Amino acid sequence: MTAIPPGLETLDFRFAGTRAVPAFAPVLVGVVGSGNLEVMLEPGDGGDCAVHVQTSARGFAPVWQAVLDDFHHRHDLAGVRVSINDMGATPAVVSLRLDQAVRELQP
Amino acid sequence: MDRINLDTKARDRAARIGAAREALGTRLTGKQVETDAIVDLLHAVLKPGDRVCLEGNNQKQADFLAKALVRLDPARIHDLHMVQSVLALPEHLDVFERGIASQLDFSFSGPQGARLAKLLSGGRVRIGAIHTYLELFSRYFVDLTPKVSLIAAHAADAQGNLYTGPNTEDTPAIVEATAFSGGLVIAQVNERVPDGTPLPRVDVPADWVDFVVQAPTPNFIEPLFTRDPAQISEIQVLMAMMAIKGIYAEYGVQRLNHGIGFDTAAIELLLPTYGESLGLKGRICRHWALNPHPALIPAIEAGWVESIHSFGSELGMEDYIRARSDVFFTGPDGSLRSNRAFSQAAGHYACDLFIGSTLQMDLLGNSSTATLGRIAGFGGAPNMGADARGRRHASPAWLKAGEEARSHRSGAAATPRGRKLVVQMVETFREHMQPAFVERLDAWELQRQAGMDLPPIMIYGDDVTHVLTEEGIANLLLCRNDEEREQAIRGVAGYTAVGLGRDRRAVEQLRERGVIRRPEDLDIDPRDATRNLLAARGMRDLVRASGGLYRPPKRFRNW
DSSP: OOOOOOEEEEEEEEOOOOOOOOOOOOOEEEETTTOEEEEEEEEETTEEEEEEEEEEETHHHHHHHHHHHHHHHOOOOOOOEEOOOOOOOOHHHHHHHHHHHTTOOOO | OOSSSHHHHHHHHHHHHHHHHHGGGGEEEEEOOGGGGGGHHHHOOOTTTTTEEOOOOOOBBOHHHHHHHHHHTTTOOOOOEEEEEEOOSSHHHHHHHHSSEEEEEEEOGGHHHHHHHHHHHHTEEEEEEEEEHHHHHHTTTTOOSSEEEEEEEEEETTEEEEEEEEOOOOOOHHHHHHTTTTTEEEEEEEEEEOOOOSSSSSSSSSOOOOOOESSSOOOOOTTTTTOGGGGOHHHHHHHHHHHIIIHHHHTTOOHHHHOOHHHHHHHHHIIIIIIIHTTOOOBOOEEEOOOOOGGGHHHTTHHHHHSEESSSSSOHHHHHHHHTTTTTOTTTSSOOOOOHHHHHHHHSSSSSSEOOOOOOOOOOEEEEEEOTTTBBBBBHHHHHOOOOOTTTOOOOHHHHHHHHHHTTGGGGGGGGGOOOOOEEEEESSOOGBBBBBBOHHHHHHHHHHHHSSSOOOOOTTTTOOOEEEETTEEGGGOOHHHHHHHHHHHHSTTSSSHTOOOOOOHHHHHHHTTTOOOGGGOOOGGGGGGGSSSSSSSHHHHHHHHTTTTOGGGOOOOO
């Protein structure tokens, strides 16, 4: 396991999805910069959509839960691992990056 | 003065001019005062308790006269009552700290807001009221008429005629109120033209001016309305797409005013790209009450804009304006003639839409830019962002909004009339995850702290017609009661506590009725909202679009 820089908060979420994505090459959108974030999608194990978040903004777990609930509601992905490196992006930017990443999913 | 209803004001004025002549001697020639005699002049013409207008607005500053005022001897001149639109410079508050002035009526205090709050709690200043620009100008002609006005112009001729240059701004309103009520007008100028040389144009005739002094340095002007397109975010592009498609096109908005900020700059930069792709050219955004926003250059160049009347000018836009005199209001000399009072009236009565940002909005739609510990004031937004109850001429946008507003009303409120579109455009979170939507505005606490009569609300909820966020547009005109209004606001408040506290079923019902519209309801895919849609993506693009005529101030040039 990689060392987590001090100040960062790590959050993990798991959603049971029904829309299995055929094999795809990893997708990376966004950049790690102030007010922005990086989202990576990779093929995951099993039928779940697992989301791993590292964020510089501590104390927003309920907001992440709500943002990711809605993301899951929109796309219902299965077999996808989502990694997020966040530098204090607003929920609007997070949702946009997630949707952009899903659009890039190519079998 | 034993009587004040005959000609005491005229005699008082003559006496003060006489006192100035005596005090200055050869340092006064006609109306021309030597630069280093300014403090003596002010000592001679001012009296304790005078009402003084120090021209300071949100761009042009009579900074030399402000500095001179601070140098007065408080034993001789004290308890002045300052009436001015903006407190922008430190000197504007130094006069209170030094005991030269004690009473204040103003409109906006942006950069000095925190210090003003401290002076107020320390008892160094008494605030009469905080106004909008038009309101304060109006009171200049009723019960806040200045005895002495200290103004700024670009140039004067030997007789004392003044040329203001593009930043005419508040000057005509101030001078009119002062010169025709037995008051005195003192002007600082950047230059004096030699005898016999005509001014480019006369903005203020010499017989309305009593004294002219050349300032050692040109008056300060703030480039307040320049927004670097490089800083516009994708979310702002998305919101701009929604504004254009969901509001401007929907109502056919031809005449409008934009507030200051990146949100509205994004709209301006999307007109020639996204707006064009929707076939909206000529159907929206033809006439503006607006400062010369550099961000509007691409739309002007693409032929979208027929006219712009401006409150003030903008640094670097002078040559561009001169070359686009079809669009801007310019004098026979070619330079812009701005006028804050007329442009505010134009924005209030002749525009169908105002769109601007705010810092906080509550569940009633009241919005405020007030923050704790700062007394910021109002400026012009409340006049732009309020229904013009005295308006009687119709336009399609105004009629459609009026129809929606009264569709669920009865009695007097259902009488046919139009309605101004007042749009509040806010991202649900500001920087540092500060929510824009709150249960209770900070304005209430500020009212308590500062002992104000009313909470400083910028735009009242019952004037707001649409709330636009990245999550959608809430059309408050269609809300039939306060409960619906609350859910409509919660329904676009995103992941803020207010947004998460929504009644999901009620919000879905509002969406079915078209009260709330999401980007997908407008056939907008947020993923298409990229910076590539901006007609200019940086300052350099704006310069290029202007054919090199726009010359941004140095701090905006990074190439």
